[in-house]
Amino acid sequence: MVKQDQGFVSPKTCHSCDHKMLEMALNKRIRQCPECGVEHDHDISAARDIRQKGILALQAAGFVVSAHRAQRKSFTKTVAA
Structure with a gap:
């Protein structure tokens, strides 16, 4: 588990192009x-952003994160695909 900073505004960030919206009604x-025209579900977009940020944090800490969401400590540096 990776704790996210409360200032991380994932629902306002496009998971396709990383465009950050200044305002967004929560009921929408x-x-x-x-920016890119991609249509997003508010909750799914936020979940993707949070997952990606967690993966990057684990990789920075030296963990290898597999496609199956398993993790193990690695003795080699992880290379981003």
Whole structure:
């Protein structure tokens, strides 16, 4: 488990292009990114952003994160794909 900073504004970040929206109504569940045009579900987009940030934090700590979400300590540096 990786604890996320409370200042991380994942629901406002597009998981496709990383565009950050300044404002977004919480009652609007589906939105379209004004930058790339991709349509997002508010909760799914936030979950993807949180997962990606957690993976990057684990890799920075020297863990290898597999496609099956398992992790192990590695003696070699992880190379981003």
